[in-house]
Amino acid sequence: MLDSTSQTDSAPGPTEWGQGRHGVGPWEEEHPGVPRPVDKRYDPELLSEGDRRNVVDAYRYWTRAAIIEDIDTRRHELHVAIENFENDANIGTVVRTANAFAADTVHIVGRRRWNRRGAMVTDRYQHLEHHQTVDDLMRYAVEHGLTVVAIDNTPGSVPLETADLPRRCLLLFGQEGPGVSEAAQKAAVMTCSIAQFGSTRSINAGVAAGIAMHAWIRQHADLKQSW
Numbered sequence: 045m046l047d048s049t050s051q052t053d054s055a056p057g058p059t060e061w062g063q064g065r066h067g068v069g070p071w072e073e074e075h076p077g078v079p080r081p082v083d084k085r086y087d088p089e090l091l092s093e094g095d096r097r098n099v100v101d102a103y104r105y106w107t108r109a110a111i112i113e114d115i116d117t118r119r120h121e122l123h124v125a126i127e128n129f130e131n132d133a134n135i136g137t138v139v140r141t142a143n144a145f146a147a148d149t150v151h152i153v154g155r156r157r158w159n160r161r162g163a164m165v166t167d168r169y170q171h172l173e174h175h176q177t178v179d180d181l182m183r184y185a186v187e188h189g190l191t192v193v194a195i196d197n198t199p200g201s202v203p204l205e206t207a208d209l210p211r212r213c214l215l216l217f218g219q220e221g222p223g224v225s226e227a228a229q230k231a232a233v234m235t236c237s238i239a240q241f242g243s244t245r246s247i248n249a250g251v252a253a254g255i256a257m258h259a260w261i262r263q264h265a266d267l268k269q270s271w
């Protein structure tokens with residue numbers, strides 16, 4: 045289900061550009077005298093060369109496939125979607141945060157292309173789905189038993205701070221400028237707003253996504269399972 049447009053393991057991404065600052069060296073340097081693990085989750089090349097990827101220590105030297113397989117065993121019933129009709133620059137941030145919270149899938153609605161820079165290579169470990177239209181996304185939500193909650197500060201919205209979010213949930217975000225489309229808000233069971241107190245009309249969509257995902261985590265995640 046991983047998006048076929050994902051970069052391959054071999055292509056260096058932003059988190060590899062600063063090699064040497066993160067990660068571990070070759071297995072023999074890090075574990076002198078300890079035989080290499082024979083487990084097939086371990087990547088022989090990473091064991092030989094070292095592992096400079098931006099992954100948690102538990103996944104050091106693991107293949108990408110093994111990491112995805114492991115996260116798949118404990119992904120949350122949380123999906124996130126962002127509308128991308130005007131090429132939104134925040135999608136990378138949304139993907140990175142969704143990865144950090146072990147969200148099930150990130151759905152991109154509208155344009156297929158998005159700027160991966162902000163994802164910092166996390167898209168390699170995150171299930172991504174593309175939907176041409178809001179209707180397509182809503183069909184997916186019905187088929188997968190997901191309750192759609194739009195996130196925007198439009199009239200009639202419910203404060204996110206006190207809302208009960210559904211466990212099997214799809215949080216839907218809008219893009220800079222237009223915000224969540226009318227069609228999407230109509231299809232959602234409710235729209236939740238994040239309380240603001242300053243002069244700006246709205247906050248950055250990537251930041252809003254982080255706040256909303258964390259609201260779901262606070263209500264439904266088992267914190268004993270976090271790293």
Ligand SMILES: C[S@@+](CC[C@H](N)C(=O)[O-])C[C@H]1O[C@@H](n2cnc3c(N)ncnc32)[C@H](O)[C@@H]1O
Nearest residue numbers: 195196217218219223224237238246247249252
């Ligand atoms: C920059 S906002 C633009 C739309 C906004 N309704 C406006 O009037 O300016 C882009 C997206 O960020 C999210 N967002 C920004 N501020 C928010 C807030 N205070 N509450 C909920 N969502 C917000 C929403 O998903 C929104 O569609």
